[in-house]
Amino acid sequence: xxxVASDDPMIDAELLAERLGPDVTVTxxxxxxxxxxxxxxxxxxxxxxxxxxxxxxxxxxxxxxxRIVARAGVGIxxxxxxxxxxxxxxxxxxxxxxxxxxxxxxxxxxxxxLRSLGRYDRDVNAGGWDWRAGGEIHRLSGxxxxxxxxxxxxxxxxxxxxxxxxxxxxxxxxxxxxxMAADGVESVDFEGLLDRxxxxxxxAPLTEETRGMVDAGAFERLAxxxxxxxxxxxxxxxxxxxxxxxxxxxxAGAGLDVFAAEPPTxxxxxxxxxxxxxxxxxxxxEEARADLHETVAANVRAALSGERPPDRIDPGLxxx
Numbered sequence: 001x002x003x004v005a006s007d008d009p010m011i012d013a014e015l016l017a018e019r020l021g022p023d024v025t026v027t028x029x030x031x032x033x034x035x036x037x038x039x040x041x042x043x044x045x046x047x048x049x050x051x052x053x054x055x056x057x058x059x060x061x062x063x064x065x066x067r068i069v070a071r072a073g074v075g076i077x078x079x080x081x082x083x084x085x086x087x088x089x090x091x092x093x094x095x096x097x098x099x100x101x102x103x104x105x106x107x108x109x110x111x112x113x114l115r116s117l118g119r120y121d122r123d124v125n126a127g128g129w130d131w132r133a134g135g136e137i138h139r140l141s142g143x144x145x146x147x148x149x150x151x152x153x154x155x156x157x158x159x160x161x162x163x164x165x166x167x168x169x170x171x172x173x174x175x176x177x178x179x180m181a182a183d184g185v186e187s188v189d190f191e192g193l194l195d196r197x198x199x200x201x202x203x204a205p206l207t208e209e210t211r212g213m214v215d216a217g218a219f220e221r222l223a224x225x226x227x228x229x230x231x232x233x234x235x236x237x238x239x240x241x242x243x244x245x246x247x248x249x250x251x252a253g254a255g256l257d258v259f260a261a262e263p264p265t266x267x268x269x270x271x272x273x274x275x276x277x278x279x280x281x282x283x284x285x286e287e288a289r290a291d292l293h294e295t296v297a298a299n300v301r302a303a304l305s306g307e308r309p310p311d312r313i314d315p316g317l318x319x320x
Contacts, residue, residue, distance in 0.1 A: 002024075003016070003027070003048060004026075004040050004046070004048070005028050005029070005072075006049055006050035007031070008072075011028075011048060011072050019294060019298075021301075031049065031052070032052050034059050037055065038059050038062035038063065039062075044063060045304055046066065046068045046304060047063070047070065048072050048296055049072065050072055050073070051078070053079075054078045055078065055080060056083065057080055057083035060080070060083055067303050068089065068092060068299065068303035068304070069089060069090075070091075070299050071091070071094070073283065073292070076091060076093050077205060081313050082315050090312050092296075094291075094311060097288050098282070098283035098284070101285050101288050102231050106229055106231045109278070110255060113228075113229065113253035114199065116134030118273050118274070118275070119133050119134045120134050122273055136252070143199055144166065144197055145158075145166045145169075146169045146170065146200050147168070147172070147201050148171055148190075148202045148204050149172050149203045149204035154170065158185060166199070169193055169196055170185050171187075172187070175187070191221070194218050194221035195221055197222060197226060198222075198227070202214055202230040205232065206233035210236045211235050211236065212235065212238050214228070214236055214242075216241040222245075223251075224250060227253045228254045229255045229256070230257065231258060231282045233258055234261070239256075239260060239268060243267075244268075246275065255275070256278070257281060258282075299312075
């Protein structure tokens, strides 16, 4: 059996091969374009795809032996799940390997932006020593934390901030209000979320429904002292509109771990004191990376054995 893995530091080919066993050959290949992945996986039984690997119907037609596309991560927005199902190719992901890490990173970005740590850090490093350098800062307790999507990561964030004295609201049309209420979170529509939120946590996957939904109009509705954090998918937030909203004082700060184009080369959010940027690193811990490889290997082994992988993506899901 031949497995092709994306040439990405996140994926350790030796560790993956060890988990898959001696009857499987793991080859590392560049898969950053449709042409590259089509060539690399033309004779492969399985493809282990990183976040930048695009798997379209054309790619699947070029890779006739494929049985599984195993996403080494959570998001599947670069994979045509419907086209894969039509060709009897299963798609899997690793849904909860980094829930703890991304939730922790979300809280860290929110607190850093709220407390203006970026401004303070630059001021002190430049020889300053002025508590006013951080601009206007508000007390955390009593603020309203709003979630765009209320999945496992948002739920863990809600648990982590439980002692901070914040109110929590969420917009997610796929989660029942009663389920949110059991967690102490109020279900609201998107406009209601924007009108009430002071700490906005974007945790949504990238779909046609969510693409660009946090836009200029959204920033206008947020409180002027609001902080925007995105650890979901970059395309959900309009980065240009966010930069303009920061310029106009419509929001106070931002923390982003994901971007529409990764790595970003010319983002309007570069070199700003009011924006804290990290390199899609929220997922990372040594423990999460080990869990990732174990789960990817389990999914691939199942598919190559003719079994149903434990983390198969159902192509009939509303959000796929």
